[in-house]
Amino acid sequence: MTLGVALAATCGASALQGQTAxxxxxxxRTWSLxxxxxxxxxxxxxxxELASKERRDGYVLLSANHDQRLHPALRQIVASQAEFAxxxxxxxxxxxxxxxxxxxxxxxxRNRAYQMIGVWTLSxxxxxxxxxxDLVVDMYASRSSLLRAAQNxxxxxxxxxxxxxxxxxxxxxxxxxxxxxxxxVWNGRHTGDSTTVEEPLQENWSVSGLRASVRVARLELKPxxxxxxVGSLRVEGKGDLAKALRNSPIRFVGPLYRGGSGRLSFSR
Numbered sequence: 001m002t003l004g005v006a007l008a009a010t011c012g013a014s015a016l017q018g019q020t021a022x023x024x025x026x027x028x029r030t031w032s033l034x035x036x037x038x039x040x041x042x043x044x045x046x047x048x049e050l051a052s053k054e055r056r057d058g059y060v061l062l063s064a065n066h067d068q069r070l071h072p073a074l075r076q077i078v079a080s081q082a083e084f085a086x087x088x089x090x091x092x093x094x095x096x097x098x099x100x101x102x103x104x105x106x107x108x109x110r111n112r113a114y115q116m117i118g119v120w121t122l123s124x125x126x127x128x129x130x131x132x133x134d135l136v137v138d139m140y141a142s143r144s145s146l147l148r149a150a151q152n153x154x155x156x157x158x159x160x161x162x163x164x165x166x167x168x169x170x171x172x173x174x175x176x177x178x179x180x181x182x183x184x185v186w187n188g189r190h191t192g193d194s195t196t197v198e199e200p201l202q203e204n205w206s207v208s209g210l211r212a213s214v215r216v217a218r219l220e221l222k223p224x225x226x227x228x229x230v231g232s233l234r235v236e237g238k239g240d241l242a243k244a245l246r247n248s249p250i251r252f253v254g255p256l257y258r259g260g261s262g263r264l265s266f267s268r
Contacts, residue, residue, distance in 0.1 A: 025153075027102065028103060028149065028153040030263070031100050031101070032101035032261070032262075032263055033095065033100060033263065033264060034098055034101060035099060036095070036221070036259055036260045037096045039095045039256070039258075040094060040175075041253070042233065042251055042252070043073065043250075043251075044089075044244065044252070045064060045084055045088065045089060045250065046090045046122065048086055050243065051087075051122055053240070054135055058127050059127060060127050061122060063086045064087050071252060074252065087248075088123055091121050091134075092241070092245075093121075094118045095221070097115050097117075098112075098114070100117075102149045102153075109143070114142070115146060116141065116143075116160075117139070117142075118140035118141070134205050136206060138158060139156065140160040141157050141159060141160070147159055154210045154214050155209055156210055158180070172189050172231070173188065180239050181239040182236070182237045182238070182245075183234075183235075184234070184245075185233070185236070186253060188231010188232060189231060190255075191230050197226050200221060202218075203219040204218055205219070214268065216268065217264065221260070222262055223260040224258065225258050227255055227258075228255055233251050235251075
């Protein structure tokens with residue numbers, strides 16, 4: 001083998017290895033959410049001083065009176081109590097599913113226990129152009145396999161402990177989540193007839209990755225049905241999340257989504 005051929009072969013192998021690493025990273029950053037068991041959001045308002053801690057360069061936090069996507073329940077509070085118009089709308093959402101497919105790996109529990117992903121966001125837009133992109137304050141997962149998948153995708157995510165009591169012979173469902181120093185317990189049930197969800201639910205978020213190569217997350221959820229929820233939310237413990245929830249003039253939970261699938265992807 002001549003020197004020129006050897007160099008060409010080496011360069012070709014290096015290029016192939018680089019392409020393979022890139023492909024693997026792309027696979028690690030695309031999560032297919034399979035078998036949606038339940039999904040719901042807690043919608044509330046965060047006082048401006050606390051929300052400002054999460055302000056990032058290139059983004060503008062939205063006050064409630066400027067949020068075109070403000071939930072009707074929060075809009076009613078702002079309309080009747082003008083002092084909350086400057087507060088920042090926030091969502092804390094939880095997604096429970098059978099499995100998460102990451103590349104060629106299917107993350108599922110042998111005992112059919114759920115996988116859970118949680119996201120806490122603040123309403124925001126990009127400073128240039130004004131495109132909607134909510135700021136992710138924190139992301140959560142309930143299984144070590146999801147934590148490893150997030151690390152491979154270079155995404156910052158924290159472990160939480162969640163217990164669900166959702167039995168067909170019970171009139172009440174209980175969703176308990178321990179997030180750091182904060183304990184959340186939702187005790188209630190869905191009510192009324194189910195509604196078919198015709199359009200996918202789409203969210204665009206700004207995230208803080210473990211490296212600068214991750215800045216954006218996109219969720220596309222395709223649930224089959226939705227129901228209104230009735231019940232109560234109990235907030236215990238300390239921390240910024242507990243403080244934000246306690247100080248909010250409203251903590252609206254719902255609707256509940258079931259069935260279907262989704263896709264969560266991370267990129268620059």
